[in-house]
Amino acid sequence: MLLFRSEEWVDKWCKRNNLERGKALSLQQVWELSKLWYHNRMLLEYHGRSMEQVAEIFKQAGLTSAIPNLKLCRRQRCQTLTQRRKAARLF
């Protein structure tokens, strides 16, 4: 995830690199997400989190609509056993 001065610079960068534009969030939004995402990362008890917990964090940060593929993610990952195993990995 990269830092940009404004939407205009995001567009320029995407165009120059021939990349599809993703989602741009404000620093305040990302700070709120960071606190929810990383607050327990230093603890021995942190063993990762499930997709449901990930979805809950994005919901708490008010970002479910900002990351539209979040819901698709679980459905796509859980179609096969291999994908279910992948879904159990740490986030």
Next chain:
Amino acid sequence: MNDSLLWQIRHFVYTHLAYTTHPPSAEVTAAHFNISNEEAGELYKELHNRHAFFLEPETLTIRMANPFSGIPTDFKVHANGKAYYANCAWDMLGIPAALHTDAVIEAKSTESNESVQLEIKNGQINSNVTLSDSEGSLPPTSETLRSAQSDTLLVHFPIPFSHWYDDLVFT
């Protein structure tokens, strides 16, 4: 596989990073837990497979233990009297969040190539951000320095969440 030891090693890696700013080698971890280098290496690979941290390809060197980076990046975080590197613009905010501490962050804005300095204090992100043109090696002058509100800065998530792990370094 001893899961208890596995998670203790994950915790040791993060604690080592917080204290020293760099990840421990497998040899350092092996010595700490009084296990063989080979066993430490296998446990590192397992933690990599479980996305607890990420190794450089074909090595036992920790490249990323999010939010910390094992190598210098454009996202430098000063906290607790130390200087850490973050993997990305999200992780530069993740370091003070993980350490529960104030921080001063130095970063580069992509494409416009400006230096950005911002502050986390008492759990709040400082609304005043210092931008300076990053051309040249001289420190910014009053002509190149200017302030901006942090809410004008953006973090771009270039790929959908479901594909974050396809190419982690790119992500």
